[in-house]
Amino acid sequence: MFDFFKKSKYVIVKPETPSREIPDGLWQKCPGCGEIIFNKELEKNLKVCPKCGYHFKITAYERINFLCDEGSFVEFGRGVLGSNPLGFPGYEEKLAEAREKTGLTEAVVTGIGRINGTKAVIAVMDPNFIMASMGTAVGEKISLAMEKAIEQKLPFIVFTASGGARMQEGIFSLLQMAKTVQLVNRLNAERIFYLVVMTDPTTGGVSASFAALGDIILAEPGALIGFAGPRVIEQTIRQKLPEGFQRAEFLEQHGFVDAVVSRDKLKEVIAKLLALHNQGGLGA
Structure with a gap:
């Protein structure tokens, strides 16, 4: 009686070999x-x-590898380095850490490559380098790339991915907004095709300057695009923002972005746009 209260005579034996970990x-x-x-x-x-x-999010070199024809990309501007014009505490260490972590010298990679045979000057921002914030070196590299496009009569393509102007450089970073916009004006004056591809995120001073001025603006699906973030805007205006506000699809619906293109279709779409604007053998 009451045997069911007794402990089981069966013993659970744990395996001697440890479980495999992934x-x-x-x-x-x-x-x-x-x-x-x-x-x-x-x-x-x-x-x-x-x-x-x-x-x-992907690195600048990953993007270049799938965009450009194999072996066609030649980088330039790698020697343009950021400095610490305001003596901001710890900034040199932060730059050194970012360089070691990413293998980049700055937050944008610039060069000349071919896309389905058509040559173009290309700038690709890398969000892994201090969130691709724009300081003097980033502004200088993008400006030099635009000048190269003007000099060689090549189309200019920029992939943006940035948290905005780099606060450690203060007014010097904000000056890059005016500097790059002036170069966009020169591209327009020289009738150089200028294509912007906005990726996640494109915000702050970058979104408010050269990123918003492309002849054609594409965006990857779901990319956050805007000057201030949604939470900051909601706290400022004390209103609830529409669903998907500042996402690529929302901006396409409201005319700010010409088309939202998935990553696997980007090379094909860009190649077609280059072909349409490649009048008279431009960039061949």
């Missing part, structure tokens, strides 16, 4: 849908989630 770096969780994705599958898909289409 090595770090093999999988990623998609911020869009929460799915776990095998990294090799993600890389084959140009770092776009195969389940929901979420576009992961």
